[in-house]
Amino acid sequence: MVALALFLALIGTLAAPRMADAQDGSDGSTYTVAPGDTLGAIATRYSVPLDALIAANGIQDPSLIRAGQELIIPNADGSLPIAAVAAVTETGAVRALAGETIATLAARFGQEPALVGELNGAPVSRRLFPGQPVRIPGQAVPPPSVNFGAITAVDAPAAIVQGRTGRIYVDTSRPLLLRGDWNGQPLIFTAIGDDGLRQFAFVPVDSLLEPGQYPLNLGYITTRGDFVQRAWPVQVESGPYDYQEIVVSEDKAAVLTPDVVVAERERVVETWSQITPSVFWEEPFERPIDTDYPTTSPFGTRRTYSVADIGNFHAGQDFGAPEGTLITAPAPGMVVLAEPLAVRGNAVIIDHGRGVFTGYWHMSERKVEPGMWVNTGDVLGLVGNTGLSTGAHLHWELRINGVAVDPMQFIDEPPFVGPEPAATAAP
Numbered sequence: 001m002v003a004l005a006l007f008l009a010l011i012g013t014l015a016a017p018r019m020a021d022a023q024d025g026s027d028g029s030t031y032t033v034a035p036g037d038t039l040g041a042i043a044t045r046y047s048v049p050l051d052a053l054i055a056a057n058g059i060q061d062p063s064l065i066r067a068g069q070e071l072i073i074p075n076a077d078g079s080l081p082i083a084a085v086a087a088v089t090e091t092g093a094v095r096a097l098a099g100e101t102i103a104t105l106a107a108r109f110g111q112e113p114a115l116v117g118e119l120n121g122a123p124v125s126r127r128l129f130p131g132q133p134v135r136i137p138g139q140a141v142p143p144p145s146v147n148f149g150a151i152t153a154v155d156a157p158a159a160i161v162q163g164r165t166g167r168i169y170v171d172t173s174r175p176l177l178l179r180g181d182w183n184g185q186p187l188i189f190t191a192i193g194d195d196g197l198r199q200f201a202f203v204p205v206d207s208l209l210e211p212g213q214y215p216l217n218l219g220y221i222t223t224r225g226d227f228v229q230r231a232w233p234v235q236v237e238s239g240p241y242d243y244q245e246i247v248v249s250e251d252k253a254a255v256l257t258p259d260v261v262v263a264e265r266e267r268v269v270e271t272w273s274q275i276t277p278s279v280f281w282e283e284p285f286e287r288p289i290d291t292d293y294p295t296t297s298p299f300g301t302r303r304t305y306s307v308a309d310i311g312n313f314h315a316g317q318d319f320g321a322p323e324g325t326l327i328t329a330p331a332p333g334m335v336v337l338a339e340p341l342a343v344r345g346n347a348v349i350i351d352h353g354r355g356v357f358t359g360y361w362h363m364s365e366r367k368v369e370p371g372m373w374v375n376t377g378d379v380l381g382l383v384g385n386t387g388l389s390t391g392a393h394l395h396w397e398l399r400i401n402g403v404a405v406d407p408m409q410f411i412d413e414p415p416f417v418g419p420e421p422a423a424t425a426a427p
């Protein structure tokens with residue numbers, strides 16, 4: 001249900017781009033960006049002020065428009081064309097006016113704000129960009145398969161908090177090789193179920209990504225060889241992260257020269273860039289350490305270090321525990337790294353499949369070797385204080401497609417069970 005609401009009627013046929021002067025709206029109030037277009041050229045073509053064009057479409061970075069994006073063309077005085085805001089979109093949504101929230105839009109249509117928020121998976125205080133489609137009760141809502149070929153339903157997240165992982169589910173009428181990307185990274189789709197008609201991908205959000213709207217692009221190559229895709233706007237919301245300064249002791253700082261730090265980063269990045277398409281786990285992750293040992297430093301804290309290039313946020317979750325405490329695998333996977341490192345200390349990395357890796361740093365002893373298969377609960381090593389560490393603890397890190405995300409979400413939530421697909425959630 002979440003996804004349908006923020007569904008933009010965007011369609012780009014990249015293999016066969018529209019003519020540069022084509023207009024999508026029957027009244028000429030919208031325009032679909034063609035390859036090579038700039039906002040300046042579009043503004044000139046329609047004789048509207050550039051800043052009015054930017055404002056009408058809620059564009060935050062004018063250098064970031066993309067082929068297939070639908071723009072509202074404002075009137076010459078900057079106001080929005082009546083047709084653009086009055087029309088019900090092809091998915092049965094209405095469009096927001098400048099400055100509206102879910103609450104004010106609901107009031108305009110005589111609707112209960114909480115119900116509109118629920119339908120759109122958004123709080124009533126959510127700010128909307130001008131022209132943004134919003135579902136309201138009582139509208140006939142066809143499934144978002146309209147004009148989207150073999151894709152029959154998409155459930156994409158409306159909003160994801162910095163450092164958290166969203167999930168997208170796609171239903172198709174036949175097995176499809178889906179292509180998608182989020183913030184410049186490819187989405188890795190995995191079929192769930194036996195018929196291959198439902199696919200799933202994680203949408204990991206970097207903890208430092210600026211809050212705002214980002215397009216999630218999804219498409220496939222048709223039997224005629226055309227690439228068709230649509231974009232979903234996904235709101236990145238700021239996370240509840242603190243700030244701390246880490247002062248590294250002089251003896252440790254002396255070892256951590258820029259060369260050592262950079263070489264080590266390249267080593268771990270290379271490790272978690274080797275993506276295995278299979279999925280090795282089905283259950284929620286288990287804690288990698290006994291519940292007696294609480295979190296001492298949560299994921300995501302913004303940090304500055306007295307040693308350069310270590311990083312600018314806490315990429316994992318720390319559990320304080322005495323030296324020698326058992327560290328266990330939270331889920332099945334293959335050990336792909338087990339070696340001493342300068343910053344991370346005695347380190348182990350496990351590949352859980354489809355781009356998901358977990359890392360365990362600062363161990364006193366490693367109990368596994370690269371190439372070993374581990375099951376949930378198998379011992380990986382012992383808690384220690386090796387590398388850049390100021391006391392015995394386990395640093396537990398989870399990477400998806402190389403992006404560090406909050407690992408605790410994988411304990412709290414089953415991996416592949418999401419909300420019902422949008423098509424069956426229509427009122």
Ligand SMILES: [Zn+2]
Nearest residue numbers: 316317318395
């Ligand atoms: Zn840590």
